[in-house]
Amino acid sequence: SAAEKDGYASFMLKEIAEQPKAVADTLLGRIDPSGSLTLDELRITPADLRQIDKVVIVACGTAFHAGLIAKYAIEHWTRIPCEVELASEFRYRDPILGGRSLVIAISQSGETMDTLMALRHAREQGSKVLAICNTNGSTIPRESDAVLYTHAGPEVAVASTKAFLTQLVACYLVALYLCQVRGTKWGDEIQAVIKDLSKISDEVERVLETMEPVRALARTLAGKDTVLFLGRHVGYPVALEGALKLKELAYMHAEGFAAGELKHGPIALVEEDMPVVVVVPSPRNRSLLHDKIVSNIQEIRARGARTIVIAEEGDEAVVPYADHLIRIPATPTLLQPVVATVPLQVFACELAAARGNEVDQPRNLAKSVTVE
Numbered sequence: 001s002a003a004e005k006d007g008y009a010s011f012m013l014k015e016i017a018e019q020p021k022a023v024a025d026t027l028l029g030r031i032d033p034s035g036s037l038t039l040d041e042l043r044i045t046p047a048d049l050r051q052i053d054k055v056v057i058v059a060c061g062t063a064f065h066a067g068l069i070a071k072y073a074i075e076h077w078t079r080i081p082c083e084v085e086l087a088s089e090f091r092y093r094d095p096i097l098g099g100r101s102l103v104i105a106i107s108q109s110g111e112t113m114d115t116l117m118a119l120r121h122a123r124e125q126g127s128k129v130l131a132i133c134n135t136n137g138s139t140i141p142r143e144s145d146a147v148l149y150t151h152a153g154p155e156v157a158v159a160s161t162k163a164f165l166t167q168l169v170a171c172y173l174v175a176l177y178l179c180q181v182r183g184t185k186w187g188d189e190i191q192a193v194i195k196d197l198s199k200i201s202d203e204v205e206r207v208l209e210t211m212e213p214v215r216a217l218a219r220t221l222a223g224k225d226t227v228l229f230l231g232r233h234v235g236y237p238v239a240l241e242g243a244l245k246l247k248e249l250a251y252m253h254a255e256g257f258a259a260g261e262l263k264h265g266p267i268a269l270v271e272e273d274m275p276v277v278v279v280v281p282s283p284r285n286r287s288l289l290h291d292k293i294v295s296n297i298q299e300i301r302a303r304g305a306r307t308i309v310i311a312e313e314g315d316e317a318v319v320p321y322a323d324h325l326i327r328i329p330a331t332p333t334l335l336q337p338v339v340a341t342v343p344l345q346v347f348a349c350e351l352a353a354a355r356g357n358e359v360d361q362p363r364n365l366a367k368s369v370t371v372e
């Protein structure tokens with residue numbers, strides 16, 4: 001009913017707006033003022049976590065994209081090898097698992113059959129399974145060794161938004177906790193990340209306050225057939241998520257690519273006035289990566305693309321090549337997806353509405369898929 005939507009036109013818009021709170025609630029009580037993490041609820045002992053020699057993430061859909069981002073953080077911070085796999089592919093290839101593998105199953109609903117079957121397979125191989133889940137007492141956490149709940153609150157719209165942001169936060173917490181219990185060198189970078197993670201919900205709020213031009217832009221693109229999304233590093237899974245949202249909601253041909261892969265094929269798709277969304281990494285830390293994406297933007301623009309550039313505040317290098325510029329707050333590189341995804345959600349939601357689609361209940365999709 002309209003009342004449940006709190007005056008928003010759709011549950012999706014309401015849930016997008018709830019993201020700062022969802023993120024803050026997921027962090028609540030898990031980082032103490034000294035910057036140390038308390039995940040007592042985790043129920044896998046520090047001794048077991050010290051034994052882990054591999055992390056394997058399984059998930060579907062949007063949760064899979066959270067897993068792809070988590071891999072960058074887990075490997076960079078903990079130095080433990082991490083694989084990410086679509087749950088529906090996992091058990092069929094006879095994956096190498098054992099007692100020292102930590103399998104992380106990410107699921108909003110906790111009922112996705114593909115993910116459940118993947119975790120059952122992992123437990124049969126003797127691996128410990130940690131669920132990252134938004135639904136208390138659902139099947140996936142019940143069948144796992146441990147659970148870290150995301151506190152997004154109920155998500156009603158089929159397309160996942162606030163659950164995704166909280167999945168990212170939960171993955172960062174797990175990665176940082178692994179560093180803590182394993183005594184990984186707690187460098188300045190990790191300290192800074194913890195500090196910035198505790199402020200990230202305010203940054204999401206700031207992004208939400210600047211979304212009007214994104215909505216206006218989306219409305220002008222309602223007649224397009226194709227939108228491409230490009231990113232590098234953690235911006236690559238963000239691009240995949242932006243494309244998935246547009247498929248789910250606007251029923252448009254949308255594809256996400258790693259920007260470095262453009263020259264190996266996808267650039268052939270670029271046509272005059274085709275919208276291409278580019279997620280630009282921070283210019284500060286990995287400046288080589290930044291320079292490379294700036295030249296990617298130049299290349300596609302030279303071939304006629306209409307560039308829609310998502311870049312950090314103060315990043316001036318992208319300005320000459322951006323037909324449309326969407327600013328996001330500066331964050332540490334690995335945390336950028338938390339803020340960079342928000343404009344893509346708003347973009348897809350508005351474009352779908354402009355095309356007359358039902359955003360909360362897209363055709364052919366279900367919120368929770370309980371068959372394989």
Ligand code: G6P
Pocket residue numbers: 060061062063106107108109110111112115158159160365366367368369
């Ligand atoms: C369905 C939904 C997607 C979701 C996926 C995984 O396909 O339509 O939005 O990302 O399932 O769901 P889960 O509940 O496991 O996160």
